[in-house]
Structures are given as structure tokens and as C-alpha cells.
Amino acid sequence: MIKQNRFRVITDEEASRYKFTFCKLCEFYECELVEEYMLLKKNNPDMDFPSYDQNDLANGCPMKKFVQIECGRKRVADGIGDHFKINTRHNFEIETDTDKWEPKQPVFISAQTGQGKNYFVEKTLLPYIRELNLKKHTDQKVLIISNRIALRLQIENRIKNINDQDIEQETIYSYGDCVDVISYQSILNRVDDLKGKQERKTSRYIFVVCDEAHFFTSDAMFNPNTGEILAAIVSIFSDAIRIYMTATPYECMNYITEYEHKYFPQSQQGIFYHFKRDYSYLDVRYYSVYEKLKNIIVNSGDERWLIFIDNTNECERLKNILETVDEKSTEEDKTNAPSLKGKVFTVNAKSKYNRKFQNMLLAERFDAGTKVLIATSVIDNGVSFRGINNIVVSDISKDKCLQMVGRGRVDNNDDKITLYIKRFNEEEMENKIVDLMEKKNAYHNYNLAYDRSWENRNYNYEEKFLNKYYNNKREDWENAKHLFARGRGMPTRVLPNQIARSLVEKFVPKYKAILEEMRRNDEELKVSGQKYLEYQLSWFGKKYDEENDITITGTSKEEKELIKFLESYVNTEKAIFEDVQNKFSQEFTELHDKVFPREDPNKERHYKKAKINTILKKHKMNYAIESHREKSGDKTYWKVVESNRESDELKSE
Secondary structure (H helix, E strand, C coil): CCCCCCCCCCCHHHHCCCCCHHHCCCCCCCCHHHHHHHHHHHHCCCCCCCCCCCCCCCCCCHHHHCEEEEEECCCHHHHHCCCCCCCECCCCCECCCCCCCCCCCCEEEECCCCCCHHHHHHHHHHHHHHHHHHHHCCCCEEEEEECCHHHHHHHHHHHCCCCCCCCCCCCCEEECCCEEEEEHHHHHHCHHHHHHHHHCCCCCEEEEEECCCCHHHHCCCCCCCHHHHHHHHHHHCCCCEEEEEECCCCCCHHHHHHHHHHHCCCCCCCEEEEECCCCCCEEEEEECCHHHHHHHHHCCCCCCEEEECCCHHHHHHHHHHHHCCCCCCCHHHHHHCCCCCCCEEEECHHHHHCHHHHHHHHHCCCCCCCCEEEECHHHCCCCCEECCCEEEECCCCHHHHHHHHCCEECCCCCCCEEEEEECCCHHHHHHHHHHHHHHHHHHHHHHHHHCHHHCCCCCCHHHHHHHHHCCCCHHHHHHHHHHEEECCCCCCCEEECHHHHHHHHHHHHHHHHHHHHHHHHHHHCCCCCHHHHHHHHHCCCCCCCHHHEHHHHCCCHHHHHHHHHHHHHHHHCCCEEHHHHHHHHHHHHHHHHHHCCCCCCCCCCCCCHHHHHHHHHHCCCCEEEEEEECCCCCCEEEEEEECCHHHHHHHHC
């Protein structure tokens, strides 16, 4: 078992480094929880406590439940060292009372995407199991449990170079002699098989890796079985070392430890490998509606876009927006406008059967014909894409946003990704609360139906519950199938997902606090949701900058750069002589084409003076290029001047 002396006396100098008093027994000076809260507090000093969740950290830091190992920015294999190198007794049981991992001590690995979680499993743990099997004459294995089909495809491809396969959900895939891969959704249908496997001591699963372990909470709102799946994993594999890997552990880890102790009372304080996050590679901008992003996306050249929208209808709507040329445009503009027709690909649950999508998953890159991939949450877990330049997220959940950002993989220190994060307003927050209250009411109706302490003998609550959620309106059933699972031993009885129920109770007051804060402060602001946006930015260690706010300015950063370029000539009254006119045209053309559709079918040609003036007039930009001649001499030059377009239009009327 990995142990830690957590009760040493710290010096005054050490104590001064801590941000909260309850951190004084922690091995770290600033974990991301503290960093986020302190950044939000710094930007909003009038806040009573830097969190919208009043219960968050109320009982101290949740990390006190773990033996923590500070790993900083190391690779995962380096941070773990040789802790995983277990040994087995003559009866093939894992040795206990060691300084290594043991079944009674669950292992948590919290590391950002790209720090080597999967590399550790595939390149360090699997070779070790092969070596252990050779030494002990056993056939023991590692079981990797993944979430989405898409993620499992990439795991399987890394373990074994596969090009074609059946992706049937219920299958356990074996690769080589010491690793199997299965989906979380398959567990409950394979309970007897897995129990039988564990009874064979020489060929059982000795390590069980729960990849993307936030599945138990992130999927709880639409998969009513996540709690039951977690319970099955802990109980079936109580004699194996259970490893929970995720980049977003803070929501799920309390539930995992609760189930660990409930179904495996002998479990000890879990060991937590804490790898520090780094989002310095992100350039963050903020938007309110997708329409504001259209010109930016269409005119971004060869850049690749990964856009997350957790609604299939909205995915298709944005696809149509990006592929449609403005009908008000002139025929010339329509001809010259860059088209995304055929370059936008949408992904939903059915896309797992699409060959094009599977090929992109296996290559971990978009294909040559895809510029924009719009996806639901079907790929917000674990899947990796390289070569991504821009990511757009539109979810209010911190964990989901961090997971979405993690889908864009950077390989070099110089790689950058522009993140567009959605700013929420009061109406959207009200809709979130209404949705949560519907779920809360459903759980309340369930209590009335099946908790006999609520029983009124003159009223049949169970009949009312079943009529509403199973025999009545289509939308009631659509909600119910995500909230309640059919009992496996009693198929006529429905059961709530206790994890989802707990999350609803947590989120309702949190979102109400966010809404109250919006109503209290938004009257003084240009747009709604400013304070919450700053909280969102703290997840990535970023501070609000109006220059990056597309909602407020109405212009993108690229458009501002074009305006700044023109302003530099206006303010200095700089003359543009013939020898630098080509350079001016080139710079204007490059800046323009990042913002607006290309105005010349010849992509190599730079815009000349007449074309530039046409462009400036078309986009109602208050500038013009004039030609002048020197008073003494024959030299001519251009000059950028201000031009009030709105005033000119009024005069013409």
C-alpha cells in the first residue's frame, strides 16, 4: 500500500504559501481547484466566496480523502514510478502490506490530455504484465473499460493496428495475450462472464483500468445505469487493482470512493496521482451565438475546426449556416465567396457506423476533405484529433468543457489552439433550471410511488407515476428512460440512478445562484453572463480580455487587426509611395481574407487600390484609399483616410 505522512508540522514559511487554511495538510501549494478559485476571487474581490456552489469545499478540500502523490508536469509513467510493480503469492493472489499498489487501495490518475495516461497503460503496464506472466507461468490480463465506441476504437487501434472490425457494443475485444477492451455499457450484460473470469486465478484480470472515469457522472443524466455499472466494477473486480483515469476527477471521485467503500468495505484511502494542468497553449475567445462565428470559420483558410453542440438538430442547423452563401450577396460575391459545401461533417451517435468517421478516428486526424467537424458529446471523452486549430464549446459544465478541449491534441510546445467558449445569458440559465426541476420532480414522483412512508391509501401514486412516465406523452417517456432503469431482477420495477439524483440536487442551487448573480449584476453590463464567463475562464487559468469578446465588440480579433492596420496609416498620415504599395496591398489582402470572403478568384493576386475601396465600402468600414501627388515633384502616393459611410449614405438618400 502507498502511504503518506500527512501530519508533519509545517513551518511558518510553508504555511504562508497555502491559499486556504484547509490546504495545510496537503502536499501541494496550489492545485487547480485552488488556482481557479483564487483567480476568480482576484477578478471579483466583492464575492463572498469564490464558487457558485455553496457546498463546494464547505467541508474542506475533497483531496483530504486521498494519499496524494504530487507529479507536477511529469509524464504519467515518470510520476507513478514503480508503484505498479506488484508481486503475486504462490496462490496467485496479489501480495499485500507492500509499498506497491494493492486491490484494497483504489488508484486515481488525474492528468490532462496528452500527459501519457494511455501511454503508461500501453507501453509500461502491459509489457510488465507479459513479464509477470512469463515469470509466474500465468495468463493474467489487464481489462480496459472505455466509454464511447469512438474512444474504444482508438484504444484498440493503438494496442493492435486494426483497419476493419465489427464494432458490436457487447463484445469483449482481446488484443495480444494480456489485454481486453470493453465498454462501460457492456458491463451489466457480461456480469456472469466477468465473474467466471475472475474465478480463474491464473487467467483473471489483475488490473482493471477505468479509462475516462468521469463517465460515472458525465453520463449519469442520460444513462440511468452508471451507478449500477460502477457498483458492478467494484464488486466483480475486488481482487484486482482498480485504476480510475481522467483529466476531470473532481466531480466523479467522491462517488467512486463512496461506491468503493460501500461494495468493498476493506478498501483503504485511495492513492491519487496529481498531474498539473497547463492550458498555456490556448488562445481563448468568447461568443454568444454561432452566427457570430460564421465569417471567422468560413474565412479561416486551411484551419481545422472542432465544434461541440450537444443537440443533433443544432448540429445540422450550424452545418447549413456554414455551407450556405448569403442569398443577399451579388452574383459576383457568390461566385468568389469561399464555400464550405462538402467540407463540414456532423457526428452523432449513429456516426459510429460511418466509415469516413471511423477512418478519421483511427488516423486521429480529419481527412483531407473535412475542414469542420461538428459533434455531439459522442466524442467528448478520450478521443484525440491532431492538427486542430480551433475548438468551439457550448456547454455550461466545467468537466464537459475540459473534456471537449482535450479532444484537440497538441504535440509541440509551439502548437496553439484557439478556444471559443460560449457566454451564457439569463434565459439560457432559466432553461437549464427548468430542465433540472423536471428531473427533480420526476424523482419526487418516484418517491411517492415506491416509498411507502409517503403512502396515501386513498390514492395510487404508483399508477400515477407509471401513467405519466411510461404510458403517456412521448416526451415524458423520453425523459424517463434516461432517469430510471428497469430492475434486472424485477423488470416491472423502475430504479433511479442515485448518482444522477445526487447531481440534480447539487446543480439546482448552483444554477440558481448563477442566475441570481446575473440578475443582480447584468444591468450594469453590456451583455449578460459576465461574472460567470470569468468563472469559466478560470478553468483554463485565463483572465477576461474585452479584445477577445466577440459578443461585446461584434468583431472578431482578425477584424480588429485589419482595422488596427488601417488606423496605423490614418493616425500617422503615412504616405504610401509606389515602392511600398505592393507591400500594403499584400498586408491588406492577407488581413482581409482572414475576416471576409475572398474577393478575387485568383488566390495569388493582391487587391489593388480600386478593389480595396470597393471592399471598404461594401463592408461599411469607415476608411478609403485616396491618390495624391507631391506638391513639389511628380511622385504620386496613396493615403488612408477616414470616411463616414453612414453619413454618405444619408446624403445620397
